[in-house]
Amino acid sequence: MSIGKLFKENSGKLVVEIVSRDSEVSALKDSFKELEAKSQDAAIEKHVPYVEEVDEGYLVKVGKETKHPMLAEHFIEFIEILVDDNFLYRKYLKPNEEPEALFKVAKGSKIVAKEYCNIHGLWKN
Numbered sequence: 001m002s003i004g005k006l007f008k009e010n011s012g013k014l015v016v017e018i019v020s021r022d023s024e025v026s027a028l029k030d031s032f033k034e035l036e037a038k039s040q041d042a043a044i045e046k047h048v049p050y051v052e053e054v055d056e057g058y059l060v061k062v063g064k065e066t067k068h069p070m071l072a073e074h075f076i077e078f079i080e081i082l083v084d085d086n087f088l089y090r091k092y093l094k095p096n097e098e099p100e101a102l103f104k105v106a107k108g109s110k111i112v113a114k115e116y117c118n119i120h121g122l123w124k125n
Contacts, residue, residue: 006122007032015116037114037124047123049079049113054102060113062099068117070095079115083108 005018009032016032039048046063060079062068068076072095079101080090087108091101099115114124 006035006116008035008121035122037122038120039124047115047117047120049115049123049125051081051111051113051125053107057103057105057107058111058113060101060103060115062115062123068099068115070097070099074119075099075117077116077118079113081105082112082114084110 006015007018008015015035046066046068048063050061050064052059052061058081060081062076062079070076070093075095076093076099078090078092079099080088081103082088083105087105089103089105091103093099093101112124114122116122
């Protein structure tokens with residue numbers, strides 16, 4: 001099991017995360033569905049996180065050409081990066097903030113970025 005698996009309650013109100021590599025998730029199967037990150041976005045608002053390497057680490061923006069809206073009713077709840085399948089970093093966002101996160105971290109050879117939209121769910125690069 002990979003770290004940081006997200007599950008959404010069948011009612012659609014609650015998102016939970018499994019943080020242990022050895023967690024047993026069979027108890028969640030009746031009430032929760034594992035979120036699978038989407039990676040293609042055909043909508044006008046962009047959801048795919050774009051990673052830019054900068055001097056101090058990585059800058060992740062949601063939407064390369066078009067920024068994701070950050071309205072009270074539709075916004076990015078968090079952006080995260082997983083460096084070399086070992087280090088997970090996350091920034092929580094609020095409405096009216098920019099849909100981006102600067103992670104001042106050591107560089108790695110494999111970077112996976114994800115973001116969670118309160119309406120459209122989980123996305124990755």
